[in-house]
Amino acid sequence: MIKIVLIGSGNLAYHLIKQILLCEELTLVQVVARHPKTISDFLSDVSVIADVSQIAEADLYIIAVSDSVIETISASLPFNNQLVVHTSGSQSIEVLSAKNRRGVLYPLQTFSKNKTVNFNELPFCIEAENEKDSQLLERITALFTAKFYHINSQQRLALHVSAVFASNFVNHLYQISEKICDDNQVPFELLHPLITETASKIKTLSPLEAQTGPAVRRDISILEKHISFLHKNKTAHSIYKLITDSIQKLYVQKL
Amino acid sequence: MIKIVLIGSGNLAYHLIKQILLCEELTLVQVVARHPKTISDFLSDVSVIADVSQIAEADLYIIAVSDSVIETISASLPFNNQLVVHTSGSQSIEVLSAKNRRGVLYPLQTFSKNKTVNFNELPFCIEAENEKDSQLLERITALFTAKFYHINSQQRLALHVSAVFASNFVNHLYQISEKICDDNQVPFELLHPLITETASKIKTLSPLEAQTGPAVRRDISILEKHISFLHKNKTAHSIYKLITDSIQKLYVQKL
Numbered sequence: 001m002i003k004i005v006l007i008g009s010g011n012l013a014y015h016l017i018k019q020i021l022l023c024e025e026l027t028l029v030q031v032v033a034r035h036p037k038t039i040s041d042f043l044s045d046v047s048v049i050a051d052v053s054q055i056a057e058a059d060l061y062i063i064a065v066s067d068s069v070i071e072t073i074s075a076s077l078p079f080n081n082q083l084v085v086h087t088s089g090s091q092s093i094e095v096l097s098a099k100n101r102r103g104v105l106y107p108l109q110t111f112s113k114n115k116t117v118n119f120n121e122l123p124f125c126i127e128a129e130n131e132k133d134s135q136l137l138e139r140i141t142a143l144f145t146a147k148f149y150h151i152n153s154q155q156r157l158a159l160h161v162s163a164v165f166a167s168n169f170v171n172h173l174y175q176i177s178e179k180i181c182d183d184n185q186v187p188f189e190l191l192h193p194l195i196t197e198t199a200s201k202i203k204t205l206s207p208l209e210a211q212t213g214p215a216v217r218r219d220i221s222i223l224e225k226h227i228s229f230l231h232k233n234k235t236a237h238s239i240y241k242l243i244t245d246s247i248q249k250l251y252v253q254k255l
Numbered sequence: 256m257i258k259i260v261l262i263g264s265g266n267l268a269y270h271l272i273k274q275i276l277l278c279e280e281l282t283l284v285q286v287v288a289r290h291p292k293t294i295s296d297f298l299s300d301v302s303v304i305a306d307v308s309q310i311a312e313a314d315l316y317i318i319a320v321s322d323s324v325i326e327t328i329s330a331s332l333p334f335n336n337q338l339v340v341h342t343s344g345s346q347s348i349e350v351l352s353a354k355n356r357r358g359v360l361y362p363l364q365t366f367s368k369n370k371t372v373n374f375n376e377l378p379f380c381i382e383a384e385n386e387k388d389s390q391l392l393e394r395i396t397a398l399f400t401a402k403f404y405h406i407n408s409q410q411r412l413a414l415h416v417s418a419v420f421a422s423n424f425v426n427h428l429y430q431i432s433e434k435i436c437d438d439n440q441v442p443f444e445l446l447h448p449l450i451t452e453t454a455s456k457i458k459t460l461s462p463l464e465a466q467t468g469p470a471v472r473r474d475i476s477i478l479e480k481h482i483s484f485l486h487k488n489k490t491a492h493s494i495y496k497l498i499t500d501s502i503q504k505l506y507v508q509k510l
Contacts, residue, residue, distance in 0.1 A: 149441075167468070174465075180416055200451070201426075207427070226415075
């Protein structure tokens, strides 16, 4: 039985608590939360405290809080030489205080409190300073998902930047797309199947092979028509030009 | 029984031929194709000719060719007052010769010859100059899909621009994302679940509500870290800054 203490009460903390409680091989001995209201669903299943001074003994301490407070919380822990991990995509393992054995357990997904997350499909990135801790993190992660990867801090930063492009920025393009539809009384739902197909295609083709559209075809007449269509929407206009340009440069290089 | 002649031999022509042959209420009387090799799968099911001078009589003529040749082909048809439609997202109904009754049948999806398309899920945009032709197009489309929409030429252009953002440009962001992964020895497949979730989320939330990430959170320390990470990749760097800026402007407006 592996004993875990979790620190945090945000969306990720919520889903981790839920998942840990489901695993028979794990015991969630305590949650440290300044805002226990957000995790009130679990008050009958686990002891919740507000302050680290009362923290229990455990095999693993998971700090699932905002990036900006990881360092402070890690430094405030009243013990040494324990395994302490954070869950951030963009923070190095080194923001954790060196008085403990350090690690990272980073699940690559967007979490919303009210949406169920399928942990079976969830990739987890593991990092630890020594082999034994690495194995423990692997053992725990394997209870959640078949997809775990050993990723160091520099790779994790790269992954986080990649995720911003493939998720946050993609969503912003969806938003621009929806705005153009709304402005022209076209239902955005018309684009749903295309959006689904575009996201699904890159599981069998690389994005480089999957590229279609007027930019890669160098269809100047359509490109001009689109740019002229967007002349009143300064931001969309700039993004259209910059990405078209980027696509064209890429495929010239590949010719 | 509705008689159809299809002109074209590209990917869309291929899938339309296949679909029309499946519908008992439709008869594909002829295909006009300069390059019959690409549609050789159907040579035993339908008569294929190379030149419009031999074109058969039909209730509907579908011109499924590249945008740049629609006008020429439509002008070269050796008859008047028949229903002739094109299948393009960005061309007005008016590129078709006025000597015939004009219309548009635009399926909103990317087509690759070797990938099966689920027509049931495929949105079709219909346009016609008169009510009777509009009804015929509706009747035919209803045999393919439950999702058909009456969309005029200006709306269809808006839809096509939206589709470029939501599909072609999104795919380019996937490509940048994959490149960053490759450069840092991280498997791109780690991002697949996030990409799927991002595309699926906007079916229940608007993209405006679904936005997450450091730009909308105004997490300056992460933004700076990412921009510095991208300093060697000029294009990705410019796109990162422009889209981050666009997200921040949008959410300031909404505050």
